[in-house]
Amino acid sequence: MKRIVLHPFPLAIIMLFLVFSSCRNPMGVQPLEETPTRGNIKISVDESFQLLYDTQVYTFESLYVDAKIAVSYKPEVDVLADLMNDSVRTVVLTRELTQKEKDYLLAQKFVSRTTKVAHDALALIVNKANPDTLILDFQFADIFRGKITTWKQINPKSPDKPISIVFDNNKSGNVRYFREKFDLKGNFPSNCFAVNTNEEVINYVKNNPSALGIISVNWISDTQDSVSNKFLESVKVVEVGTDPLNYCKPYQGYIAEGSYPFCRDVYMISRETFSGLGTGFASFVAGDQGQRIILKSGLVPATMPIRLIQIKKD
Numbered sequence: 618m619k620r621i622v623l624h625p626f627p628l629a630i631i632m633l634f635l636v637f638s639s640c641r642n643p644m645g646v647q648p649l650e651e652t653p654t655r656g657n658i659k660i661s662v663d664e665s666f667q668l669l670y671d672t673q674v675y676t677f678e679s680l681y682v683d684a685k686i687a688v689s690y691k692p693e694v695d696v697l698a699d700l701m702n703d704s705v706r707t708v709v710l711t712r713e714l715t716q717k718e719k720d721y722l723l724a725q726k727f728v729s730r731t732t733k734v735a736h737d738a739l740a741l742i743v744n745k746a747n748p749d750t751l752i753l754d755f756q757f758a759d760i761f762r763g764k765i766t767t768w769k770q771i772n773p774k775s776p777d778k779p780i781s782i783v784f785d786n787n788k789s790g791n792v793r794y795f796r797e798k799f800d801l802k803g804n805f806p807s808n809c810f811a812v813n814t815n816e817e818v819i820n821y822v823k824n825n826p827s828a829l830g831i832i833s834v835n836w837i838s839d840t841q842d843s844v845s846n847k848f849l850e851s852v853k854v855v856e857v858g859t860d861p862l863n864y865c866k867p868y869q870g871y872i873a874e875g876s877y878p879f880c881r882d883v884y885m886i887s888r889e890t891f892s893g894l895g896t897g898f899a900s901f902v903a904g905d906q907g908q909r910i911i912l913k914s915g916l917v918p919a920t921m922p923i924r925l926i927q928i929k930k931d
Contacts, residue, residue, distance in 0.1 A: 653897025655683040660895065661699040662709040663790055664690040664814055665737070665833030666883065668844060669914045670709065676910060677901050684894055694788035700888060707887045707895030711737065711790040714886060727888040734902045735883040736917035738867035739791055740834040741855035742819065744826040749775050753858050754878045758799040760829075763806040768827070781828045782809040785818050791831050794881060816848075823851040834867040838915025845915075873917045882919070 650656075662670045667690045674686050691699070693710060700708045701721065713731055714722075722729050741757070743749065749772050759765040760780060768775040782805075784792050792811070795801065812818055815832040822830040830852070837854065839845040857878055858864035871877040885899040901907045908918035 651893045653892055653894060653900065654681040656894040657685045657687075658707065658894045658898075659687045659689065659705045660707045660709070660898070661689045661691055661696040661705045663693055663696055663711060664785065665711070665790065666690075666709055666835055667815075668839065668842060669735075669835050669911065669916065672910055672914070673902055673907060674898075676906065677898055680906075681897075684897075686894070686898060692786040692788035693790035693793065700886065703888070706889045706893070707885060707899060709734075709883065709885050711794070711881045711883055713884055722888055727890065730887045730889070730896075730899075732885045732887075732899045732903050733882055733919040734885055734899075734907070735911045735919050736872055737881050737883050738834045738872045738877050739794060739879040739881070740832055740837060740867045741857060741879075742822050742830040742832060742837075742852040743855055744822055744824075744828060745851070745853055746826045747853065748772075749855075750853055751856050751858065751864050753861070757857070761795065761799055761801055761805055761809065766806075766808060778827045780808060781825065783818050783821050783828055783830050784809070784811040785815045785832065786813055787811045790881075791833070794879075795831075798879070819848045819852060829855075834872075835914060835916055838867075838869070839913065840915070841913065869912075869915055869917055883916070 651658075670688060670690075674688055678684055678686065689699070689705075693712075696708050696710060697718075699705045701718065703725075714729055719729055741752065747768075749768055752771060756765060756771055760782060765771065765780070767777050767779055769777040771780075786792070789811070812821060815836045818830040818832050819836065822828045837845055837849045837852075840849075854866050856864035856866050859878055863876070865871045865876050867877050867879070872880050885902060887895050887899055889895050902911075903920055905921070908921040911918045912921060
């Protein structure tokens, strides 16, 4: 039987290779390269969609165990700032970038990529004790213009009590939406004010009978979510009409067909220069599984066809 003899020269080479390898990576493990389903990233999301994106991130990370997404929920202005100053590579907003914003990124050699993922709506909510659950869109506009200040001006049968409009945040997309929708200039009337989050709006309306709150419908649209149900039980949702014969709530079907007047789109915007985790996550949300999560949440998927069924009463 032949003996196996290790020659010293090849052995020395092997030892040197191991030493240099461990110096480059003390743990002896090669770092994972970022891909659409692997890596670690931070994203900023409009606070309006916290319930939805908590679920999207949880599902994505459950499917792709090497992916870690740290989410910050903020008002629109702060989310946009994070994208512009390169704090994050992917954001969720309720508007597309302006040409000026695109040009700013292009000057830094970044090309923004925008993916529409959902159709959302802004819900109006009132206290459980408030008898008024109907409002016309032009009446709501007149509140911002200072022409309507009491509930009695909306409904002659209502008490002559002042209306208090409460937003989620001065820097939110909800404020911007109504400024653009009604072409409002300057400051809002003194009976309009902001708190900090959509959740705080709900709690304020819950405790103030004269309040009229404005929130993203995502906070109350998922009937299978315990948080959403809890909020929905504490307030009433107002029906909004474009004329006295047509009122509707921000239900999924009315958002899909455009009957509800205060609808908007939801976008994921990326400044990634390669096909990284942000790109992969946006593709997931816009894909079959992500769109089903959006459908379940009570919003309208942007890329999944929806069947509307009309039930006629005898």
